[in-house]
Amino acid sequence: MNLKKILTLDSVKVGLTGSTKQEIIEELIDIIVANGRNLSRDVLLKAVMEREKQMSTGMNNGIAIPHGKTDVVTDLHVVIGVSQKPVDFASLDKKPARIFIMTIxxxxxxxxxxxxxxxxxRLLGKDEVCRKILEAKSSGDILKIFLEGRA
Amino acid sequence: MEHGDSLIHLMTKLVFQLSIIIIAAKLFGFLVSRYLKQSSVLGEIVAGMIIGPFALGSIPLAMFGGESLFIIPHGAAIPIMPELEGFATVASIVLLFLSGLETDLKTFLRFAGVGALVGLGGVIVSFFLGAGSAILFIPGVSHWMEPKALFMGIIATATSVGITARILSEQRELSSPEGVTILSAAVLDDVIGIILLAIVVGLTKTGSSGGVEWSLVGSIALKAVGFWLGSTVIGIVLAPRLTKRLKRLKDLDALAMISLGLALLLAGFSEKAGLAMIIGAYVMGLALSSTDVAEDIRHRLEGLYNFIVPIFFCVMGMMVDFAVMRKVLGYGLLYAALGVAGKLVGAGGFSLFGGFNLRGAYRIGAGMLPRGEVTLIMASLGLSTGVLDSGLFGVAVIAMFISSLVAPPVLLRAFKGGSGYKGEMAEGGDSELKSIGFEMPSEALAGFVLTRLLEAFREADFFPRRLDHQNPVYTLQKDAVHITLYLDGANITCNVPPAQESFVRLLLTEEILSLKELFRSVEKVAESDSVERNIIGNLFESNEQND
Known part of the structure; x- marks a missing residue:
């Protein structure tokens, strides 16, 4: 899969401001809504929250992958967000999360x-990559890590 | 009226024969697979031998006016009634149609390099060993272009990797360099075997005897290859359009049966074109193999397969004449040994040029050993056309038995130890597979979950393909990526290359979550009894008011 086709500067955000799981998810959805065309914020939010209800998408090592399925989108929408302060995401390892990958x-x-x-x-499985992402200052830096990490 | 009477008599006999055949085949098949841990096919053949016209089937019975159940028709090449032979012929078409349908053309093309080398090597060496043994040991055969020698040659080439696929998936070696090579080599092996058969049948029908007329051989070969290639290419181009139209019927059962009808049609045409019927059946299967409904067609023909294929193997057993068999036992054992040698030396040997070491070569040779239905179909074709006598047919049966018995233990032992491949396999062929497994509370539930998982993989653009008729073993394929998924009791296991591990874990998790959602809705039905109340409610209701 070619990440270049999916990830753009607009779909990466550093410095998320939310301090709860709900706020982080809403913040990420706002970015997807802003990048997309005629996307209903409520429908997307409902899809993601429904999936969270089944099982939290907080993984290990401070990474969470909230996602949802809905037919209001016709193809894959993604956003990657990083938060300066750790947010409790009901993760598998009980640790708070800082890196968020959302897909609709x-x-x-x-x-x-x-x-x-x-x-x-696969990229985030490497500690080195995670560290670089957390240290990144701008969206451009993060985008670069993802696109170069592939090679 | 007399004609009607004799027809009824004949049909009654056919019905009795089928009944005995089906019951005996299923019983022996079950016993052999359950207690001897061998393929049930062997049991079905043995059942045929026991109930057939050369054993129990020859006992005169009063109910048939002193005739035996299985009488040998006068002057016929095959020792069974033509009516019964009809069933076996249809069965051979079903078998070859399914065999074509299960062909994995994409994998074959992907690994065509080494696979072609190995398949070709196995075919060439086996053919010449088989044909050569005929020249040396069959009286009156002096040249390898004689029909008898040709037939013994092509019978030696057939490989049936069903058994290998099952063992390799159990050993988690299906996606190893050796496993992938065996599977793609087997495709080529089938194709070359079928083309060779077409040529040989063509030659036999024109009555070539000894003297080699190369122009005749050339023209027949050209016609055979032309028919095969032409109809395959046309088939592959037309099949997706055809299935697209047929899918509009919204009835996959109808689609499966129409496909089978087309297989019979092409089988008939290929016979008319001077080739064998099974060639047309195989080509039709091959054409449909790359369409997205291939697995659905296969699945829907399973019932037919379970009915007719044991009849086929049982009838094959019935044709074994013990009195003649005793005389050819020596040659039969030699022929079987040459068959094993041909695959080890040919398929294994040629793999040495494809980057394998001796250990890998041995594994590949061992994987190509098992023989199955194609061997028997070819042999029975030889018998019915009068090229082979019942002794040589027996030789083919011996070869099939020995290879089927020898292959599993040899294969298991061969795959112990280190790598058999010199280099690193390209991406997608890692031999270090990750195994992801989980257990369900019951076998029934595991079976249900498996079908859901297959559907999920299909949605993710993987092509599931069932490898074994008897066991639920699937390969899921997308480009060069191979994943195996199989069910063992209530356990579901998935073997994946490391690069795909996270993808598969995510997919499995999402699917299990959506299944849980489904189960919760089932629970709602289970919690309240309103549904069954509604159904059974009025059972003992007083109906006086209604009167």
């Missing part, structure tokens, strides 16, 4: 969404 995909097309998450999680 159509109900029938789970392939690209899983492929994207798999690609990203």
């Amino acid at each position: 995909s159509p109900k029938s097309q789970t392939g690209p969404h899983l492929q994207f998450l798999a690609e990203v999680s």
Whole structure:
């Protein structure tokens, strides 16, 4: 999967301001709504929260992957966000999260969404990459890490 | 009226024969797979031998006016009634249609390099060993272009990797360099075997005898390859459009049956074109193999397969004449040994040129050993066309038995120890597979979850393909990525290359979560009894008011 086609400067954000899981998710959805065309914030939020209800998407090592499926989108939408202060995300390892990867995909097309998450999680599996992302000062820096980390 | 009477008599007999065949085949198949841990096919063949016209089936019975159940028709090449032979013929078409349908053309093309080398090596060496043994040991055969020698040659080439695929998936070696090579080599092996058969049948029908007329051989070969290639290419181009139209029926059962109908049609045409029927059936399967409904067609033909294929193997067993078999036992054992040697030396040996070391070569050779239905179909074709006598048919049966018995233990032992590949396999072929497994509370639930997982992988653009008719073993394929998924009791196991591990873990998690959602809704039905109350409610209701 070519991350270059999916990730742009607009889909990466440093310095998220939310301090709760709900706030972080809403903040990320606002970015997707701003980047997309005619996307209903409520529908996206509902899709993501429904998935969170089944099982929290807080993974290990301060990474969370909130995602949802809804047919108001026709293709994959992603946003990557980093927060300066750790936020409790009900994670698997009980540690608070700082790196958030959100995807919204159509109900029938789970392939690209899983492929994207798999690609990203392969990068985030390296401590070195995580450290660099947390230290990054701008969206451009993070984008660079993801696009270069691939090679 | 007399004709009607004799027809009824004949049909009654056919019904009795089928009944005995089906019951015996299923019983012996079950016993052999349950207690001897061998393929049930062997049991079905043995059942045929026991109930057939050369054993129990020859006992005169009063109910048939002193005739035996299985009489040998006068002057026929095959010792069974033509009516029964009809069933076996349809079965061979079903078998080859499914065999074509299960062909993995994409994998084959992806690993065509080494796979082609190995498949070709196995075919060439086996063919010449088989044909050579005919020249040396069959009286009256002096040249390898004679029909008998040709038939013994092509019978030696057939490989059936069903058994190998099952063992390799159990050993988690299916995606190893050796495993992938065996699977793609087997595709080529089938294709070359079928083309060779087409040529040989063509030659036999024109009555070539000894003297080699190369122009005749050339023209027949050209026609055979032309028919095969032409119909395959046309089929592959037309199949997706055809299935797209047929999908509009919104009835996958109808689609599966129409596909089978087309397989029979092409089988008939290929016979008319001077080739064998099974070639057309195989080509039709091959054409449909790359369409997205291939697995659905296969699944829907399973019932037919379970009915007719044991009949086929049982009838094959019935054709074994013990009196003649005793005379050819020596040659049969030699032929079987040459068959093993041909695959080890040919397939294994040629893999040495493809980057494998001796250990890898041995594994690949061992993986190509098992023989199955194609061997028997080829042999019965030889018998029915009068090229082979019942002795040589017996030889083919011996070879099939021995290879099927020898292959599993040899294969298991071969895959112990270190790597058999010299270099690093390209991406997607890592031999270090990650295994992800989980257990369900019951086998029934595990089966249900498995079908859901297959559907989820399909949605993620993977092509699931069932490898074994008897066991739920699947490969899921997307470009060069191979994942195996199989069910063992209530356990679901997924073997993935490391690069795909996180993808598969995510997919499995999401699917389990959505299943849980489904189960919760089932729970709602389970908690309240309103549904069954509504259904059963009025059972003992007084109906006096209604009167």
